Amino acid sequence: MLQTVTGLIHEKEAGTILVHEHVLVGFVEDGKLTPEDYDRDEVVASILPLLMQLKEAGCSTFVDCAPEYLGRDPYVLKELSAKSGLRFVTNTGFYKAPYLPPFVYQATERELSDLWTREAQNGIGDSGVFPGYIKIALNDGTSINETQQKILRAAIRTSFETGLPIQCHTIGGDTALHAGEIMREAGYDRERFIWVHAQTGKDLTVHQRLADEGMWISIDSILPGTYDKHVELLQQLRNHGVSSEQILLSQDTGWYTVGEEKGGNLRPYHHLLTDFLTYAAQQGLDLDWLQQCVTRNAYRAMRIRS
Template sequence: MSAIRTVLGDVPPGDLGVCDAHDHLFFGSPLLPGQELRSVAAARAELAAFREQGGQAVVQWTPYGLGRRAADLPPLSRESGVHVVAATGLHQAVHYDEDTLAGLRGRLAEVFVSELTTGIGVSGVRAGLIKVAGGFHGLDAHARWTMAAAAEAHHATGATITVHLELGTGALDVLDLLCGELGVPPHRVVLGHLNRSPDLVVHRQAAESGCYLAFDGPSRTNHATDWRMPDAVRALADAGFGDRLLLGADTTTAAARSVGGGPGMPYLLRRVRPRLVHAVGEDLVGRVLTENPGRAFAVEWR
């Protein structure tokens, strides 16, 4: 039977509820000095604010080595009443030092499988997805290595693979590798950040493969794509791909949290949801926030 692997155990997809399909409760990278998401109190407040807006589930895409604080996730989920899904996987090479990467050579898929089936470190918290990343309009050797390991772990466990697309680019290259060369079923792949590259043709081609398409996070400075996102969602819905769409807030810095004065997780339901209801209707937006993530992240675990 298909189930979503949360930090408190496996749950049926119908129990997930209104879901932020891509976000971070904890995250730290040398690329974002001083903006780490490390505070348990701030994570608790963010979940409470999300819950107040009607949120019921958060899928955390923070992968290996970037400050997941896995042991803190179960009590946060229990206290807030919000389902939380943790991730294994590996981000782009620039987020790690050479010693960390060297220590994973030859055993990356093994690490992914262990964190999906046994647990993350000593926490015992099992990951519910595999997160990897592409490059800007292409795939370097690191991306190919991590995606090969992710595919191996998928074949061993059934887990969904989520992909950070750099500025929303490289979607078709990712699908060629994961679903073509490596044999991952497209419906087990989630492409992230498609809102950052509003290429409707590429969106349509990616959707035709059968993968899920995530529109996650407000525009960054000088990347003014927010106003185009509803049109992209409507174009996909009109083409019959409404069941492949996901939404997320992707909070990656302390300043971006709602408790820090930024949009944070509540922005997804407070501002993005009504904007999309205006574009595509309440029924579709409701399904995108509930039924779609339920299917995207529920797998028959092996």
């Protein structure tokens, strides 16, 4: 099942899923972002019209990918769910420097995992909202630094204990390979791990290898002006033997930016469903498969494992 901010749902209820989007993001260093830094009512009023467009386009479930200290707000998501009729999924987990609070650098893997496991079991604060997955990030580069390795191992431990999948901001194939090695050492099922921003990997044999091991290949940033390059990438992934069952599609768009007037430049959420899928099909990709990427594949990637 899929854990939303309003409860558990089955695949049929989940419908069409955008697996990597954002409602609210605050790039405030050292974990200092708090709800006092923004107006919840303004966030809801700003984002709601975009969500209504998205719902009209056929979306049912929206996965919000801002972790704690970067804009996660279960109260905003609950209100948006009630007003839009969309289902929202939020997370537990932390991002990366410079947006980590100081205690993360001193905490042990077990201490971090215990924090996230408690949220998974008891809910986020007094919100009554339970996380549906673990959101983390790896530093950009060819290898993963000590702090982000600790966060990755803590996420793996949390996933073992809760069944929650992991979405991981991962830039480049070398970083994805390093993460895969850490997961193999831990005996972790890569089917619980989503390589977010997989379009940043240039060697597509890496995608094929990791997909064969069960890892989810999430192609996002599919925005107006990028359609041709994303169609080409999807065609190349298929040609390289990357399993069609392992590919996810999303936009990584939105969002209300804390500190900018009225949230800054808010981008619509509906274009992938209203424009890109049709365009990609016109360019030769199978429309049924494209829709599978945002329905069956997305649900299987995001579901809670026993």
